[in-house]
Amino acid sequence: MPESSEVKPAVVTPVRVTIALCLCAPFVAMMWVGSYAKSDPAFIGIPFFYWYQMLWVIIATALTMLAYKLWQRDQRARTSQKGGAAE
Template sequence: MPDAPKADRRPVVTPVRVLIALCLTAPFVAMLWVGSYARAEPSVAGVPFFYWYQLAWVVLSTALTLAAYKLHRRDRRSRGAAPDGE
């Protein structure tokens, strides 16, 4: 008997998937809320807050995207799905 079609599967919302979504949306929210960082003080090594805050989010976004990727792979493995690309 053939397997059930993939269209019959409904997405499941789990705490891990919510955490993945938060990791991916946090950088957007932080950068779109300009009023939170549109100032010059405090400066770090003479660089105004406006600039170093944005630069810090480059590094944080990379870390959050990596964390989301790792969580997604672990979630797929725990559900018995084949890894991406196979």
């Protein structure tokens, strides 16, 4: 088997750290139940417990979209640095 293809270690960049934080934030927020397991403050009659979770659905969607766009930009930058050669 030829040894021409070498495996390079993953590169940790600020953009990739930001992507990871965007994807992990909703999980951390929802797993920390003690922070939102209460009924006050109510919003238009909906207890905090429920509207907080529904708000995180919207926030998680926005963060996932942001992470995807950052990933696309990172991949385009890496491809252009390699001289346009796709792997």
